[in-house]
Amino acid sequence: MKGISTEVVSNKKAFLGWISSKVREKAAEMYNEKGKVLDIGCGNGLLIAMLGAKGVDTSGITGMDYSSRLLYEARDVFNANLQKGAPLIHGNFFDLPFKDNTFDDLFLLNTTMNLEDADLEELLAEVSRILLPGGRMYLDIRNAESHIIKWRYLINMKRGNVFVRAYKLDEFRKVLKRAGFNVLAVEYIGLKSRFITPAYVLKVSKER
Numbered sequence: 001m002k003g004i005s006t007e008v009v010s011n012k013k014a015f016l017g018w019i020s021s022k023v024r025e026k027a028a029e030m031y032n033e034k035g036k037v038l039d040i041g042c043g044n045g046l047l048i049a050m051l052g053a054k055g056v057d058t059s060g061i062t063g064m065d066y067s068s069r070l071l072y073e074a075r076d077v078f079n080a081n082l083q084k085g086a087p088l089i090h091g092n093f094f095d096l097p098f099k100d101n102t103f104d105d106l107f108l109l110n111t112t113m114n115l116e117d118a119d120l121e122e123l124l125a126e127v128s129r130i131l132l133p134g135g136r137m138y139l140d141i142r143n144a145e146s147h148i149i150k151w152r153y154l155i156n157m158k159r160g161n162v163f164v165r166a167y168k169l170d171e172f173r174k175v176l177k178r179a180g181f182n183v184l185a186v187e188y189i190g191l192k193s194r195f196i197t198p199a200y201v202l203k204v205s206k207e208r
């Protein structure tokens with residue numbers, strides 16, 4: 001992955017696939033702010049390490065996940081990259097252990113695809129609570145109009161694998177609007193075609 005060592009990542013198939021890696025790279029590229037940041041469902045800390053490699057002061061970032069194993073692995077990722085990393089918190093993202101209006105920026109990456117619609121709605125309400133008015137969030141969706149994603153998800157469903165959800169961009173804009181977010185930017189992963197790009201990364205802001 002661009003800019004960081006990933007040798008210590010134990011589940012390379014889950015974390016180092018092309019789409020998820022590109023999503024993290026794109027989100028790290030889009031982030032150009034200062035302030036308090038939370039990486040929700042930070043997993044093994046790859047995004048935080050990428051931000052560190054980009055020169056962002058990661059002591060202002062908190063990583064949160066409900067997998068202790070992945071949080072331990074995040075420490076290994078930071079060490080392997082000679083980075084001090086970020087404070088890491090064990091918690092459930094449906095019940096975030098933070099006060100209202102705490103963060104300037106949030107990341108929610110490679111996660112919406114595993115949530116049922118009602119769960120995503122609940123999560124967006126909870127993340128909105130801890131984000132400052134006007135604060136930004138970076139999140140991605142898998143693209144339901146992409147031929148590759150359609151085939152991949154069909155095969156996945158037939159095999160009875162883990163739940164996966166893709167969205168059309170316009171459909172997801174409505175989900176965001178209902179949750180009180182305005183879309184500031186939309187970036188494509190790979191080719192800039194709505195029938196080809198497998199995923200979008202969005203920068204949104206909480207309505208004031």
Ligand SMILES: C[S@@+](CC[C@H](N)C(=O)[O-])C[C@H]1O[C@@H](n2cnc3c(N)ncnc32)[C@H](O)[C@@H]1O
Pocket residue numbers: 015020024040041042043044046047064065066067070091092093094108109110111
């Ligand atoms: C596919 S991984 C993505 C990890 C990371 N954001 C990335 O892009 O590499 C989804 C992450 O969400 C975490 N997760 C899932 N449900 C969660 C919950 N209810 N509370 C906190 N973390 C959760 C998982 O443990 C996992 O690390």
